[in-house]
Amino acid sequence: MPRTTGLDPLFTTTDAPAFTDRHLANLAAGTRAAVRVPGFLDAPTCASALTALDRLPTADYDPARVPTRICRYGPALNDYRDESGHLDTGRYWHDAEAARAAWQRAGMRTDPIAIALARLGSAWGAAVSPATIGGRAVFGGTLREINAGALIHYDDLNREFPAGLFDQDVLAQLAFNVWVAVPAAGGVTTVWRHRWEPADEEHRHAYGYRPGAVGDCQKVTLAPQPGGALLFNPANFHAVEPNPGGRRIAFALFLGLTTTGRLIAWS
Template sequence: MPRTTALDPLFTAVDSTAFTDRHLANLASGTLAAVRVPGFLALDACQAAMGALDRLPTADYDKARVPTRIVRFGPALNDYRDQGCGLDAERYWRDAEAARAAWQRVGMRPDPIAISLARLGSAWGAAVTPATIGGRAVFGGTLREINEGVLVHYDELNREFPTGLFDQEVLAQLAFNVWVSVPATGGATTVWRHRWEPADEQHRQAYGYRPEAVEHCQRVDLTQQLADALLFNPANFQAVEPNPTGRRIAFAYFLGLTTTGQLIAWS
């Protein structure tokens, strides 16, 4: 049986010349699907990023866990969960410090991560600060090249680390992406109006889910152009379609709205 046949009129994607505090609040509360800012970066920033890419130590995911090839730079916390849903701290901090050192060596200017964090902080009215664990700032700002697509999945820190992880308490999580290379066709992002529920586990596939988990759910499809930025709530199921040619490369990180009204960032 379909979960619903009615459409939520608030679950839409909007284009804007800039991100605003209202956008962030609506995404956090679930009354908006996504916000896209075309031309968020200047073209020289995209060119600088692509010029530095070969100097960054990138790697593939383990095929056993991620069946589609994704090349990435920088550690993501959900890749360091131990069997008890805690953090493999020794491995994470080692890789986080190595990534920071590599980023400093490259000296990317303009810096897409610094630019985006500054603009989002300006929109919110207070600077975005790194999430911390025991007073120690986590890494923020991964780079990913996704050409073979991404399975249907969700990202939700409070479910991935149910006993808590950060010094800050996160109420809502947002995902930020900005593209420095895009293919001519394919590579669209889809966000569904659906959050995890126990019945979804019958559709489990590797780190994500088979399409049947969302086949009756409302969706928005978002294509990207060079230098576009996108914000959405990653607790909603999401996927990326393959692109047959070209390179789809983005800088990405998560934002968290805390119980004290702050915005924090991590990858």
Template sequence: MTRTVTLDPLFTAADAPAFTDRDLAHLAAGTLAAVRVPGFLDPATCREVTAALERLPTAPYDPRRVPTPVLRFGPALNDYRLPGGKLDAERYWPDAEAARRAWNRAGLRPDPVAVSLARLGATWGAAVVPATIDGRAVFGGTLRQIDSGLLMHYDDINREFPDGLFDQDVVAQLAFNLYTAVADGGGATSVWRHRWEPADEEYREAYGYGTGAVAHCQRVDLPPHVGDGLLFNPAHFHAVAANTGGGRRIAFAFFLGLTTTGQLVVWS
């Protein structure tokens, strides 16, 4: 029997001159795949920022956990998750403070994360503030050089830490990427119209999943361009393709959480 695939007309990716509060609401609701703003950061500023990155300490992921090589700066909460969904606070907080000090020493001007958060806050109508744990602000704004791609996976703070982590209650999560350098080819982000379900564990591979988990699922592909700002809902399965040309694929990234009080909070 042949399976007929019916496409969801709402699951599309849109290019826009700027993000709007409606875009953020539709992404949070899952009725839009992604919104990309070309030229969110101008090329000259991207070159300046990329050159300044040499002043930031970067390190690779443990290849036993992330099999494709990725250079990154800044701690991500999920990397400090203990069995049972608890945070390894003894490791996380010193690393977060060290990252803040290194960021300040690097003196990136303009600060691409601050610029992005200010614009998103203006879009939403209220400042974006750091998520907090027991009143303590978490780190937000990692840098990653992904040249060999990432496995298909999803991100969901409420599944990663099911007993709750933040002082704020997050009801929807968005992912933001700002590209300051891209390769000559490849490096696209793909987003599938699929969220995790227990049967997906059959396709588990390292931190992610094999393509069988999204067989017959609708997807959108988003090639990166220098200066692009990209927002999508990371609860949808997503992946990054390997570069196919020369150059580096470098992006600043953070998560935005929509809280029960309508506030936007940020973390990495």
């Protein structure tokens, strides 16, 4: 069946002074493309985070899996998923504890992840809790430096771990990013109004997809802003364009809306 080329008037980007419960609900429902809060972090907080970055153990992804160079700190659950859709718990918990220890040693004076979780919890009306596996809190709050771009892809915990992973059941997933350094040009995030369907596998490329997967789908483009924060639903296909110079560094986490109406967080 051919895809429609009509435009959804609700699939737009909203700029706001702060995130609200309505923003989160609309993103979870899939009726809004993205919400941005300019100046979410002030310049001193961004500068402090960049200083601490030099004290964090960062590493590149395996180029065989991620063909564009991405520098990272902190474990993401999807990096520890085996071919059967289960978590390699031995490697994951080891790396999660090492990342927490490194974070403490870095001595970040102002913690961007703590700020984000507090404000998102305030917006929702209840504190954000860490997702847990067997009662054990997972790691939340990675750092990514993406200068060479990221392939078109999606993130969906329920599809990535179809047998279940968390103690909590997740109804909808949101992606949060806050930038502490941005390039003068490039590094734009694009979000398409398209979610995975079986035919997309014809366009599979490494961990992501070739442009034919999104074709003429409606999209929004979002340039990174220093200190700016972004929320969107990562079940929608999305990608990052390369930037010709400078550094594009963001702290990131996922939020999950659970069956009990709570928000949980992970990376």
